[in-house]
Amino acid sequence: MKQKKVTFDDIAKYTGFSKTTISRYFNHPDSLTVENQDKIADALKELNYQENKLAKVLANGQSEFIGVIIPNFYLGYFSEMLNCILSTYEQFGYKFLVFIGGNNRESERKYIGELLAYKIEGLIVLSHTIPSKELASYNIPIVAIEREDEYVNSVNTNNYMGGVQATNLLYKNNCDVLLHINSDMPEDIPAYKRITGFLDICRDHGLNHELILRDFGNSYSETKSCLEEVYQYIKEKYPGKKKGIFLANDTHASIMLNLIFREYGRLPDEYRLVGFDDSPIAVESVLPISTVGQQIDKIAYTAVELLVEQMNERKKRRPQPQKELLHKEITPVLKLRDTTDNP
């Protein structure tokens, strides 16, 4: 049962306005008086008019779509970031076309190709597979979050400060040895600076420390197996020592905490843990986990805001090309919880 389509003609007849006025209502409502806007709005309701935004998009290129590419859902950080990005609909009104890359460059390329065909106005990229130089060549506004960002705008946590905060906290916990467990990543990934921060503080204070780099794979179970191996390694290498462990993210920290808890039934004095991100798992774990909080809501908001600015610029009659790339840094906030001794 399809309803008969309501046309501009119908609306014009119903309201007594000209078709031009109706068209102006849709394209430049502010050129009408508020009274006339209300009259037309009421008529649309009465007539059960179904706006076709696609026609408008074709005319003015403004789809109000933003594409989002995230690598996976099993790291709590990404699902929480997506949650926060989607929540900006209330402020900005943009709709999100979401894709999970799963570390597959070809399927990401294919998906971006599709998005471009749908005239998305901008793109937020959290996955690492496509180099920023290639992303920039798509010639639409792009904001990267926590990935290589040489040729595109980005919003990142101040990762160096985060590394320093985590390491200082473990240092103040009087640990005998400080351990940082992370992926073996290229130096141009923002998160690499967490490693730099860790090493700088350890060297400054002359602390006994070890950087443990591993490939954590592409799934929760691979990550878990890898961390089980690391846990055995640490236990055997540093028996009886008080170990301060700084993990790459809260999902890793929660896995490590579970391993310790299953062995001891508690977190013994021998272990102190700090995660990274302040993703939901940090408070949902068996003990609330001390962590370097990325202000995920703020990062998401800033990324969309930055994108909106660029998208708005392109809607001007004479858009100015962006003079220089913007790389915004959001301050991390240390969250003191139950896996460290806190001042």
Added chain:
Amino acid sequence: MKQKKVTFDDIAKYTGFSKTTISRYFNHPDSLTVENQDKIADALKELNYQENKLAKVLANGQSEFIGVIIPNFYLGYFSEMLNCILSTYEQFGYKFLVFIGGNNRESERKYIGELLAYKIEGLIVLSHTIPSKELASYNIPIVAIEREDEYVNSVNTNNYMGGVQATNLLYKNNCDVLLHINSDMPEDIPAYKRITGFLDICRDHGLNHELILRDFGNSYSETKSCLEEVYQYIKEKYPGKKKGIFLANDTHASIMLNLIFREYGRLPDEYRLVGFDDSPIAVESVLPISTVGQQIDKIAYTAVELLVEQMNERKKRRPQPQKELLHKEITPVLKLRDTTDNP
């Protein structure tokens, strides 16, 4: 720096084909030989042609968009379901416009209004706020998942069987008392049948049991406070008894398990727990949680498949109206893990 737009004229000139042939390539590629298809495809690459799918959508109404409305992200079930829905892109090619309802009926209505203006072809609804009668009135293909579904198609777990499975498992664990903790929900929500299944088995076997219904609020922290209260209540009411607890979902089961673990450092014989969903938290918790597995990937796939069938029907020259609503049930699969004694 905008690139000059490549037109059908340009492609025709470049390839030597007529404009009609180029148009056929885009609308009915199979009407050309594979050889000619390849020639045009190569030319498109050479010319750096950017397809505008929106123009096609306007012409034939086929946007290839599906809207998805989920209630929240803090229940692992919903984020995993979204993950599985998004993953069907590889099979079906539909793109997803995702919205988090946050239990706000008005903002969901507004969002659906927007989606309709963008000519989405179908809608998947997991949130509970809008009655199915209203959803059906939008007159587009809709599939509901685990919500009231009187007037729309749906895919649900066989919730009654799930309730029976969980209760039978706890019964076989020789518990002194069986407890089911759930929300006080209307009987027309599919999950209500878990309660019916629990009560039927308890009554059949003449088991000591209690149904504990609470309002768990709309956030993780509200849910946690509520479960802390329930935990105290159970401890005081059934001291020394072996308690078999069937929880509404794995997120709740994980919170309960953490409360017990923090007190005892392990899961004592006095407690046996079963969750529901088999969402990721069930294996990520301090102990892997026994649970009634909803086959989330299968539910997501079936929902999209059902939607695609209806959307395809509408693309026919003489679409047949759906004769009767489809309510598909997916069998739950009991996952025996570490929070129960297993046969």
